[in-house]
Amino acid sequence: AQSVTQLGSHVSVSEGALVLLRCNYSSSVPPYLFWYVQYPNQGLQLLLKYTTGATLVKGINGFEAEFKKSETSFHLTKPSAHMSDAAEYFCAVSETKSGYSTLTFGKGTMLLVSP
């Protein structure tokens, strides 16, 4: 069964600092990996995804993530945090079995950005 672990329920950074949100997964088959962002009182928005090919994936709002199979990780980074990045971030893994995909989410990491 697939599972997702996000290290740190809260991460605090200063505006302009590097953002690093950690995600490790377990999957019995090559996974598809996703990062979603949720702003207060809103649904989840897809930030970026890894399916196949290049392991460094670029997403919206300057975020990127790198798939490292040997470490079973898919950490999310952004070189310089903005106040508008404050939100909750979810890592998710998708597996395909019995002909269709299922999606499993991590518990989320709240990103706090201070001026």
Next chain:
Amino acid sequence: KAGVTQTPRYLIKTRGQQVTLSCSPISGHRSVSWYQQTPGQGLQFLFEYFSETQRNKGNFPGRFSGRQFSNSRSEMNVSTLELGDSALYLCASSVADMYEQYFGPGTRLTVT
């Protein structure tokens, strides 16, 4: 294209009542999934429907049920509401399965 819409956005119910939430997926999307989100448990998968059939189900009691119509619109029902059912209920749609889902804004249910 219009996004995923959910109605109502906010709902207050009394313990013991039942509630029905509605979700309209993105046009052309045939898979609809439902999630419950709470501060304590995070995002938990309820069920997924595809072509009017429940294809996948999470670990929730039978009080939680759903259905999907021929136009892919979906409803979920919670009977005999409990205080612990207070949550944000999110609907997500995708083209054919749960890969790359698009989420609605959610319905905030408060049970008093």
